[in-house]
Structures are given as structure tokens and as C-alpha cells.
Amino acid sequence: MTTVTALTPPSTPADICARFNATRRRTLILCDPLSVEDLMVQSCPEASPAKWHLAHTAWFFESFILREFLPGYRLFHPDFPWLFNSYYQTFSRFPEKRLRSSFSRPGLDDILHYRGYVDAAIELLFKRTLSEEVLRRIELGIAHEEQHQELLLTDMLNAFFINPLRPIYRPEEAHGESKPADAPESAETTGAEDAIDANTLEFESFEGGLREAGCGGKDFCFDNELPRHRRWLEPFSLARRLVTCEEYAAFIADGGYTRPNLWLSAGWDAVMAHGWNAPLYWTRKNNEVDGEWRIFTLRGEQSLADLASAPVSHVSYYEADAYARWAGKRLATEFEWEAVAEDRPVAGNLLDADHLTPTEVNREASAPESHGLVQLWGDCWEWTASAYLAYPGFQPLPGSLGEYNGKFMSGQMVLRGGSCATPASHIRSSYRNFFSPETRWQFSGIRLAS
Numbered sequence: 335m336t337t338v339t340a341l342t343p344p345s346t347p348a349d350i351c352a353r354f355n356a357t358r359r360r361t362l363i364l365c366d367p368l369s370v371e372d373l374m375v376q377s378c379p380e381a382s383p384a385k386w387h388l389a390h391t392a393w394f395f396e397s398f399i400l401r402e403f404l405p406g407y408r409l410f411h412p413d414f415p416w417l418f419n420s421y422y423q424t425f426s427r428f429p430e431k432r433l434r435s436s437f438s439r440p441g442l443d444d445i446l447h448y449r450g451y452v453d454a455a456i457e458l459l460f461k462r463t464l465s466e467e468v469l470r471r472i473e474l475g476i477a478h479e480e481q482h483q484e485l486l487l488t489d490m491l492n493a494f495f496i497n498p499l500r501p502i503y504r505p506e507e508a509h510g511e512s513k514p515a516d517a518p519e520s521a522e523t524t525g526a527e528d529a530i531d532a533n534t535l536e537f538e539s540f541e542g543g544l545r546e547a548g549c550g551g552k553d554f555c556f557d558n559e560l561p562r563h564r565r566w567l568e569p570f571s572l573a574r575r576l577v578t579c580e581e582y583a584a585f586i587a588d589g590g591y592t593r594p595n596l597w598l599s600a601g602w603d604a605v606m607a608h609g610w611n612a613p614l615y616w617t618r619k620n621n622e623v624d625g626e627w628r629i630f631t632l633r634g635e636q637s638l639a640d641l642a643s644a645p646v647s648h649v650s651y652y653e654a655d656a657y658a659r660w661a662g663k664r665l666a667t668e669f670e671w672e673a674v675a676e677d678r679p680v681a682g683n684l685l686d687a688d689h690l691t692p693t694e695v696n697r698e699a700s701a702p703e704s705h706g707l708v709q710l711w712g713d714c715w716e717w718t719a720s721a722y723l724a725y726p727g728f729q730p731l732p733g734s735l736g737e738y739n740g741k742f743m744s745g746q747m748v749l750r751g752g753s754c755a756t757p758a759s760h761i762r763s764s765y766r767n768f769f770s771p772e773t774r775w776q777f778s779g780i781r782l783a784s
Contacts, residue, residue, distance in 0.1 A: 350469055365486070376432070381493070393419065403459065490503055537573055557730055559764040576709045613649045668719075692753075
């Protein structure tokens with residue numbers, strides 16, 4: 335038996351049980367707008383079918399909790415431990431990721447039965463006196479499923495985009511239907527927006543100095559957020575809001591995608607190899623050279639004019655870095671971002687707000703109580719200038735769970751702050767997301783620094 339020793343002490347069993355049930359329900363609710371055929375689509379190698387997400391999240395609870403901690407537990411199916419394994423090499427073999435859409439069997443009814451079987455077993459487990467280790471594992475499973483809820487939405491956005499019919503995941507008039515009745519409330523503003531001029535990009539200065547980074551509280555965190563340690567920061571400034579679609583369109587119009595001097599070498603190679611000329615999901619009608627940009631979202635296709643003040647999204651690290659150079663600025667480090675965000679409550683355009691797309695700054699909010707940065711939480715994950723590396727003294731979780739984060743600490747860049755598809759209960763100031771610098775299918779955006 336392995337032990338999750340790197341995680342901080344858990345919440346109460348009742349709190350964890352309630353959050354487990356709410357999380358499991360939300361995953362099913364997110365699938366409500368999808369047909370059986372939709373659940374099978376895998377539109378790019380990075381994505382997975384929604385049906386696979388449904389199965390894999392149950393697999394996690396079965397594999398790392400029920401098999402080890404519920405006496406007498408019997409596997410739902412002997413093939414599921416390897417069939418729905420994602421990348422845990424030390425746990426079992428697994429099918430090639432790009433082939434997941436070919437799994438017509440097991441069928442959806444079997445997958446839903448599997449989820450119900452696992453949920454019933456977890457319910458039995460909660461009737462026992464549970465050790466801190468078991469509770470930590472369940473919290474890890476909840477956080478894992480929350481990650482897959484966001485992936486499910488980003489994967490379906492990509493799937494619907496490549497469909498010539500451009501289906502709409504959920505029309506605007508259905509706003510609010512995906513929110514479970516007991517989901518936590520999430521404020522849609524951060525209390526500073528009335529001071530923000532959406533047409534002017536202002537910056538706020540910070541002194542820097544010796545600051546602590548990493549998770550330092552008693553709540554759940556991932557192993558890659560530990561240990562808490564000190565970092566020296568020179569004085570710096572951060573833009574008070576994210577870069578907008580209109581501002582990014584100016585970069586495009588100024589030849590941003592045709593000027594190699596703005597790009598890192600690998601970034602320019604990506605532009606040439608993939609033919610990038612705009613963020614992912616930006617298209618022009620009939621491919622007109624000077625036509626109006628249209629932007630595809632989970633709420634359907636919208637014009638650039640309609641989204642002009644909304645944060646630009648679905649850009650790679652290379653595009654974020656090139657835009658920053660064009661603007662005469664830079665991207666923040668992850669430690670600068672965390673130093674600013676650490677004392678800010680988690681409130682913004684997260685999944686709980688149910689917009690399902692980045693939104694413009696709400697200038698009707700109350701006056702700021704502290705500094706005037708907005709959109710720190712939600713809307714878009716913010717690319718940072720920091721490579722995804724281990725903190726000093728980092729120790730991965732023992733056993734197969736050690737593959738959760740640690741083995742990816744190469745060739746990835748850190749993103750901070752969450753997105754419009756991130757559950758509010760999932761994010762915190764020390765949370766480190768990471769993707770390869772070419773990644774564009776996530777809700778990833780830009781905050782400038784200097």
C-alpha cells in the first residue's frame with residue numbers, strides 16, 4: 335500500500351463526502367447537452383472522448399482507493415483497470431491515447447453502471463472510520479475529477495469546432511442549467527472592476543522582495559505545490575486585466591504572425607508548421623483575407639465585435655510571449671503572479687458562474703478594497719514565463735501516484751489562475767497548471783508584466 339504523505343491534512347469526512355457527491359453529479363450534468371455520438375468524439379490527439387472521461391474518473395477512485403481500502407471490494411470488470419488507465423506506467427499497461435475514440439465497447443450504459451458501482455462502494459467506505467490517508471486519497475480523486483470536468487469541456491469545444499455544422503454545446507438562453515443545486519457560489523467579479531477602463535491597459539506596481547511560494551495552508555493541494563519555500567522578487571508591475579480580443583486583433587493586423595523577430599525560435603517553427611495566423615477558434619467567413627473574425631465558443635460562434643472586450647483565449651505560450659514582445663512588455667513569472675494572488679479570495683468567471691466563455695470586465699462592481707487587479711481568477715489560464723520545474727525539496731507521491739505530476743517536469747510551461755471551465759473549489763493561489771508551449775486547446779490567455 336502506498337501513502338499520500340505529501341498532501342496536507344484533509345477536511346472533515348462529512349465535508350469530503352458532500353464534495354465527492356457534488357463533484358460526481360456535476361460531471362454527469364456537464365454531459366447532459368451531449369448525444370451518445372458526441373460522447374465518442376476525439377477531435378485531436380490531446381483530447382479524449384467524453385465517455386472516456388466518465389470512465390477514467392471512476393477508474394481513479396476504484397484503482398487508488400477502493401482496491402486498497404475497502405475490504406472485500408471486487409472489481410467492476412477485470413479489463414477496466416488497464417482499459418481506462420491514462421498514463422500510469424507503474425500501475426498497468428494501457429491503450430494508446432489517440433485510439434480512445436475507437437472504444438465503442440463498453441457502451442455508455444456500461445460506463446454509467448460502472449460509475450454507479452464505484453459511487454456505491456465509496457458510500458460504503460464513508461460508513462467506516464477512515465484514516466487521514468483514505469480521506470487524502472478521496473480528496474485527490476475529487477480534484478482529479480474536477481480536472482477532467484474542465485478537460486471534458488475543452489475537448490468538446492474542439493470537437494464541435496471541427497464539426498462542419500459547428501454545433502453549440504449550450505445556447506446562451508440555457509444559462510445556468512449546468513450548475514448543480516448544491517454547487518458552491520462563485521462571485522462573478524473580484525470587487526475592483528469599476529476602477530478598470532476596458533479601453534486602456536493600466537499596470538499596477540509591486541515592491542517585490544523575499545516572498546514565500548507554494549501551498550502553506552492546511553487544505554488539500556497537489557504534490558507539485560510543495561514544499562513552501564522562499565523566492566526573491568525584483569520590483570515588478572502587472573497589467574490590471576487580461577489582454578482582450580480587440581487588442582490581440584491589433585497584433586494580428588500589425589503582422590504579428592509574419593514577423594519572426596517577435597517569436598522564440600521554436601514558436602516561429604510552430605507558426606510555420608501549423609500555419610497559425612490567429613488564436614485557435616478564430617476564423618473568417620469563406621476564408622476572406624480581410625473578413626471579420628468570428629470566434630467559436632461553447633455558446634456558439636460570435637463576432638469579434640461582440641467579444642472585443644473579452645479576454646483573448648486559446649493562445650499558446652509562444653503566441654502569448656510574441657504578443658508581449660510586440661507590446662513592449664513580458665509575461666509574469668509564476669512567483670510574481672502567486673505573490674499578488676495569495677491574499678485574494680477566489681472569485682471570478684469560473685465554471686460555477688456558468689458563462690462557459692471568457693467575459694469582459696464587469697465595471698459595475700463595488701470599489702476595490704485593495705489593489706485593483708481583476709480577472710486573476712477564472713476567464714483564462716494565464717501563461718507565465720516560468721518553466722514547470724520541481725520546487726526545492728520536492729518529493730513526488732510514492733507509488734503509482736507519483737506519476738500524477740512529477741514526471742511531466744520537462745518541456746512544459748506553468749499557467750496560473752484557472753479559467754471559465756475550472757470549478758471554483760478546485761483553484762487556489764498556489765495551484766500550478768502546466769502544458770507544452772504549443773498547447774492552444776485550453777482556455778489560455780495573456781496578462782502582461784513589466
